Amino acid sequence: MNSCLLLLFMLEMPLLWPCLIATENFKTEKAKQPVGYHLRVKRGWVWNQFFVPEEINTTHHIGQLRSDLDNGNNSFQYKLLGDGAESIFTIDERTGDIYAVQKLDREERSLYILRAQVIDITTGRAVEPESEFVIRVSDINDNEPKFLDEPYEAIVPEMSPEGTLVIQVTASDADDSSTGNHARLLYSLLQGQPYFSIEPTTGVIRISSKMDRELQDEYWVIIQAKDMIGQPGALSGTTSVLIKLSDVNDNKPIFKESLYRLTVSESAPTGTSIGTIMAYDSDIGENAEMDYSIEEDDSQTFDIITNNETQEGIVILKKKVDFEHQNHYGIRAKVKNRHVDEKLMKYHTEASSTFIKVQVEDEDEPPIFLLPYYVFEIFEENPHGSFVGTVSATDPDHRKSPIRYSITRSKVFSIDDNGTIITSNLLDREINAWYNLSVTATERHNVQQFSSVPVYVQVLNINDHAPEFSQYYETYVCENADSGQGLFF
Numbered sequence: 001m002n003s004c005l006l007l008l009f010m011l012e013m014p015l016l017w018p019c020l021i022a023t024e025n026f027k028t029e030k031a032k033q034p035v036g037y038h039l040r041v042k043r044g045w046v047w048n049q050f051f052v053p054e055e056i057n058t059t060h061h062i063g064q065l066r067s068d069l070d071n072g073n074n075s076f077q078y079k080l081l082g083d084g085a086e087s088i089f090t091i092d093e094r095t096g097d098i099y100a101v102q103k104l105d106r107e108e109r110s111l112y113i114l115r116a117q118v119i120d121i122t123t124g125r126a127v128e129p130e131s132e133f134v135i136r137v138s139d140i141n142d143n144e145p146k147f148l149d150e151p152y153e154a155i156v157p158e159m160s161p162e163g164t165l166v167i168q169v170t171a172s173d174a175d176d177s178s179t180g181n182h183a184r185l186l187y188s189l190l191q192g193q194p195y196f197s198i199e200p201t202t203g204v205i206r207i208s209s210k211m212d213r214e215l216q217d218e219y220w221v222i223i224q225a226k227d228m229i230g231q232p233g234a235l236s237g238t239t240s241v242l243i244k245l246s247d248v249n250d251n252k253p254i255f256k257e258s259l260y261r262l263t264v265s266e267s268a269p270t271g272t273s274i275g276t277i278m279a280y281d282s283d284i285g286e287n288a289e290m291d292y293s294i295e296e297d298d299s300q301t302f303d304i305i306t307n308n309e310t311q312e313g314i315v316i317l318k319k320k321v322d323f324e325h326q327n328h329y330g331i332r333a334k335v336k337n338r339h340v341d342e343k344l345m346k347y348h349t350e351a352s353s354t355f356i357k358v359q360v361e362d363e364d365e366p367p368i369f370l371l372p373y374y375v376f377e378i379f380e381e382n383p384h385g386s387f388v389g390t391v392s393a394t395d396p397d398h399r400k401s402p403i404r405y406s407i408t409r410s411k412v413f414s415i416d417d418n419g420t421i422i423t424s425n426l427l428d429r430e431i432n433a434w435y436n437l438s439v440t441a442t443e444r445h446n447v448q449q450f451s452s453v454p455v456y457v458q459v460l461n462i463n464d465h466a467p468e469f470s471q472y473y474e475t476y477v478c479e480n481a482d483s484g485q486g487l488f489f
Contacts, residue, residue, distance in 0.1 A: 050098065050135045054106040055142055062089070062135060065096040067118045067128050077121050081130070082114035089114065089135065098135075106137040107174040139176035144235035145185050145225040147171045152241040154205075157248050158213035166196065166205040171225035171237055186230040190238065192221035205241065213245040214282040249287035250347050253279040253335045255354040262315060262356060266323040267363040277304070277313040279335040279352060289338040295353055296332035302358065304333055315356065323362040324396055331356045367393040367403050367441040369453040374439075376421065379460045380429040388413060388421040388457055393441035401445040408438040413457065415439060421455065429459040 050063045070076045080091040080098070088102045089112070096118075112135040118127045147169060154167035175182035187203045189196065196219070197208040205221065221241040228234035255277070262275035281288040292304040292313030303318045313333060321329075334353040369391060376389035395401040405415045412435060414424045421439070435457040442450040477485075 050133070051138045052100045052104060052135060053138050054104045054140055056100070057103050060100045062098045062100055065091065065098060065116050065118075065133070067096075069127055070096075070118070075120060075122055076127060077119045079117040079119065080114060081117065082112075082132075084112050085114055088112070091116075104137045106139050106176065107143060110137050110139075110176075111135075112137075139179040139182055141175055141180075141182040141228060141233070141235060143174040143227075145171040145173045145227055145237040147223075147225070147237060147239035150239055152239060153244070154241060155244045155246050156207065158245040159210055159248055159250055160207050161210065162206075162208055164207040166207060166243060167241060169198075169203045169205065169223050169239060169241060171203070171239070173227050175227065181228040181231065183227060184229045185225045185227055188224050188226070188230075190222040190224050192219060192241075195219060196221050196243070198223060205243075211245055212250075213247055214251065216245075218242060218244045247284045247287050249283055249337060249340055249344050251282040251287075252348045252352060253281040253288075253290045253337060254352045255279045255335065258354055260354060260356045261359070263359045263361050264317060264321060265361045265363055266321050267365075268317055268321070270317055270320060272317045273314050274302075274317055274358065275315050276307075277315065277333060277354060277356065278311075279313070279354075281311075281337070283337075286339050287337070290335050291338050292333055292335050294331060295334045297329075299326075299329060301329060302331055302356075315358075321360045323360045324398065327360045327362070329358040329360070331358065362398055364443075364446055364449055365396050366449040366451040367443060368396050368451065369393045369441065371453070373453060374455045375458070376455065377458045377460055378423065378427065379462050380427045381462055381464055382423060382427065384423060384425065386423045388423060389455075391415075391419040391421065391439050391441075391453060391455060393419070393451065393453070395443055395449075399445070401443040401449075403441045404444055406440045406442070407455075408440060408452075410435075410437055413437060421457075427459045429461045430465070433459050435459070 052060060052062050065078055067076060074094050077093045078091050078096040079093070080086065080089060088100065088104070090099050090101055091097065092099075113132060114135065115130050115132050117130050119125065120127050149170065152167060152169055156164060156166050169187070171185055171187075173183040173185060177183035186200050187198050188200065189198045193208075195207065195209045195211055196205055198205050203223070203225070205223070211219075219242075221243055222238055223241060224236050224238045226234045226236040256279075257277075260275070260277050264272070264274040268274070277292065279290060279292075281290060288311065289308070290306065290311055292306050294302065294304055299319075301317070301319045301321060303316050304313045305316060306312075307314055313335065315333075332353055332355050334351045336351045337348060340348050370393070371391075374389060374391050378386060378388050391405065393403050393405075395403065403419075404417060405419050407413055407415050407421070412423065412425045412427065413421050415421045419439075419441075421437075437455040437457060438452050439455050440450055440452045
C-alpha cells in the first residue's frame, strides 16, 4: 500500500510543481512590497505602480520592472517601448530600474503609457509576453491662480444697500485639484475697503457700504486669489475690477441764484424771450431733466418754458407791458425733476425756487392822440382865421416831449402848436361840403417819433344865395287877352 501511495505522489508531483513555485513567489514579492505600493502580477511580470514628481531637473529613479523568472544571474535583458521611451524615460537593461531623464510638467501631460519586454540574452527570445504599464506624473504646487475673464467691469446703482451683489470673479489653478490643497482657492480683497467685500470661497463681490455717485463715480477693486486655501507656501494671483456707479435720482434741482434780474422793453411783442434762469442737478441723464414753472405772478404777465437741450428755464412775455403803466414786476419761479421714482420721492419733497425781478425799459414812443379821429363843423363864408376845432396828442413817454402839429397838403386849413385848427381861406359849402384832413403830431425832441390822426370838417350852410331859375323863360300873351288868362312859355 505504501508503494502505491509513493507512486501516486511521484506521478502528481510534476503537475503540482508550477503551482507551488507561483505560490512561493507571490509570498516572496508580497513580503518585499513597500508600504503604499500596489503589487501587480501578470504573466510572470512583477512591478509596482509608478509615480514621478513633476519639475525635477535631475535624473530621477522611478521604480523597477522585474520578471518573476529573473533569478538575478544577469541573463535577462529589459527593454522599454512606447511614447517617451529612451527620450524621457530610460531603463537599466540588467536590473529593470526605470529613470526619468527629463523634467516633467504634469499640467502638460499627466500620464505616460509604456510597454516592457524581457529577453533571455542567451537565446534572444522573449521570456515574457510584452506588457503595458503606466507612469503617472504627480503634482506639485507650481502654478499660481489665474483670472481668465479679465478685464472685469461691473455697474451697480449708487446708494445700493449693503449686501448688494456686484460681480463674481473666478480664478483657476492648473494644479491637480485632487492633490492636497494645490487648487483650492481663497479670495481676498487687497483694495476696495470699506465699500466692498468678497466671499472667500466663491469670489462674489458685494457692497459693504453705501456710495454716492456724486462724490465718486467709479472704484478700482483689487482681488487676490491664493491656492492651498491661503496656507504658508501658497501661490497667488491678482486681478482688478472696475466698478462704476450708475445714477439714481437722489438729488433735486437747485437754483444757485436766489435772485435774477431781467429787463424787457415795453415795445416787446408777446412771446418774446426776456432771459433765462438755471437750476443745477447733480444727477445725470434722464435723472437731471427738469421742468420750470411760475409759482407767483399776480399780473399773469410772464411764463417759463424749459429748454430740453440745455435744461434752462426761458422766461417769456405772456402779455405786453407798458412802462408808463407799470415799470417793474416781481415773480417767483420753481423747478422740479421731470422723472422721479416713487421710492425716491423723499429726496424731492420741496421744490427749489428763486425770485425774478423784471424791469420794464421805457421806449421812445410816438405821440398819442386823445381820439382816434376828429369831426368838426364850421359855417361857410366864415372869415379867414376862423376857429374850426382843436386836436390834442401827448407823448406817452416819461419825459413828455412837447408836440408840434401839422396838416398834410391843405391850403384851406392851418394848425398852431396847441393843435387849434383855423381856416386859411373862405369856405363855400356849395363848392365843397366836407374836408378830409390828416393832422400829424411830432415830438420836438425826436422828430422820428410822430403819429397822425384823421380830421373830418363839415361845412355848414348859410343863406347866402337868392333863388335862381334854372333857365331863361320867354313868355307869350295874346293881344286882347282877358284878365287872368294864362301866359304861354
